[in-house]
Amino acid sequence: MRAIALPGFDSPxxxxxxxxxxxxxGEVLxxxxxxxxNGFDLAVLAGGMRDFMEHRFPVVLGKDFAGTVEATGEGAVRFAPGDEVFGVVMKPFVGDGAHGDYLSVGDGYGMAAVPEGLGLATAGALGLAGTTALDSLTAAKPEPGTFLLISGATGGVGAIAIQYAAAAGARVIATARPGEEADFVRGLGAEHVVDYSGDVTAQVRAIAPGGVPAVVHLAGDAAALTALLTEGGRIASTLGYALAPHPALVSVVADPQPDTLRRLAEDAAAGRIRVPISRSHPLEEAAQAIAGFAAGTLGKIGITY
Ligand SMILES: NC(=O)c1ccc[n+]([C@@H]2O[C@H](COP(=O)([O-])OP(=O)(O)OC[C@H]3O[C@@H](n4cnc5c(N)ncnc54)[C@H](OP(=O)(O)O)[C@@H]3O)[C@@H](O)[C@H]2O)c1
Structure with a gap:
């Protein structure tokens, strides 16, 4: 089969x-x-996971997947050949990634059925970003009618977090540069936009002089964002592992439980959330897709087979 893989450390x-x-x-093919x-692909490429997870070479990259069950392993009874499934590869080592023609993964944690009305291209971009968005909001606990600042709102996680937060009644302040990015986050439900290439603190203070009770941190200066919190406020960060501990900080590690994936899939199938895929590349061009992601993009970059 074809796969985008690393033959060894430090190889492209x-x-x-x-x-x-x-x-x-317990696995299905x-x-x-x-x-x-996803950012995880970049982290593996940069050697950032080297000290934390075993690498089994050749390391096939890719966390998100969507496809069709081809065969089932012993004891894997949740799905049958022909079923459409999607999810996030959650193995305790790096190597069995999704950027290949076939993938063998456990049929429980990290996997759910693709409901009717959800295309596989969308499902393939939903699992990790969607789970992280929901888990970040659970941690930040925005209240209806109050401000939620999302820093890094223009990426895959942020784009989905804006929609869920706005639908739950939070007043979303999203980071984006003027123009296309600002239009993008407003179109997803952001009430205010602050330009992260400028002074974010001053712009947020102009909107909420007393500060904000909740922040979702996906990019940017966490210390400056924490300083914007009101008394008792919370900052949920997907980059928390790299930050100094702080009483207001909740570190988020995506936990793609099947229930979470089902909720995301049903919401996307029903049109309650949109999964913005700015462009897609065929598998042969996955390396370019990853490079494009690193260079910056709005929403998700898909890979098709
Ligand atoms: N802990 C976990 O379990 C977990 C799970 C998923 C993701 N993550 C991490 O969470 C982060 C968000 O994920 P993602 O998939 O949404 O990544 P992404 O698509 O790269 O989104 C990040 C967005 O933030 C923008 N940005 C860059 N610098 C900024 C700044 N100073 N202030 C505000 N925005 C800025 C980026 O714009 P440009 O593209 O123009 O630079 C990009 O649109 C990534 O770092 C990812 O690795 C962690």
Whole structure:
């Protein structure tokens, strides 16, 4: 099968011809139809996961997947061949990624069925960003009618977080540069936009002079954002592992429980949330897709098969 993989540490990603994996007990073999790029791919490429997770080479990149069950391993009874599934690869090592024609993954944690009305391209961009958005909002606990500042609102996680927060009645202040980015976050439900290439603190103070009770931190200066919190406020950060502890800081690690994935899929299928995919690349161009993601993009970059 074709896969975008790293032959070893410090080697660039390449399109390799690898054997189709065999589903282990409890796993299903998925014929991957769509995936998408995430920050995790960049972290693996940069060697950032080297000290934290075992790497099994060749390391196939990719966390998000959507596709069709091709075969089931012993004891994997939740899905049958032909079922459409999506989710997030959550193995305790780096190597069995989604940017390949086939993927063998556990049929429980990190996987759910694709409901009718949800296209596989959308499902392939939903799992990690959607889960992280919901988990960040659970941690930040924005209240209806109060301000929520989302820093890094223009990415995949932020785009979904804006929509859920606005739908729950929070008054979203989103970071975005003027023009296309600002239009993008407003179109998703942001009430205010602050330009992160300028003085974010001054712009937020102009909107909320007393500060904000909740922040979702996906990018930017966490210390400056924390200083904007009102008494008892919370900052939920997906980058919390790299930050100094603070009483207001809640570190978010995405936890793609099947219930969370089902909720996301049903909301996307029903049109309650939009998964903004700015562009897609065929698998052969996954390395360019990853480079494009690193260079900056609005929403998600998809990979098609
Ligand atoms: N802990 C976890 O479990 C977990 C799970 C998922 C994601 N993450 C991390 O969470 C972050 C967000 O994920 P994502 O997939 O949404 O990433 P993303 O698509 O790269 O989104 C980040 C967005 O923030 C913008 N940005 C860059 N610098 C900024 C600044 N100083 N202030 C405000 N915005 C800024 C970026 O714009 P440009 O593209 O123009 O630079 C981009 O649109 C990433 O760092 C990712 O690695 C963690």
């Amino acid at each position: 990603p390449a399109l390799l011809d690898l054997p189709v994996p065999q589903p282990a007990p 998925v014929k991957v139809r769509a995936s998408s790029v």
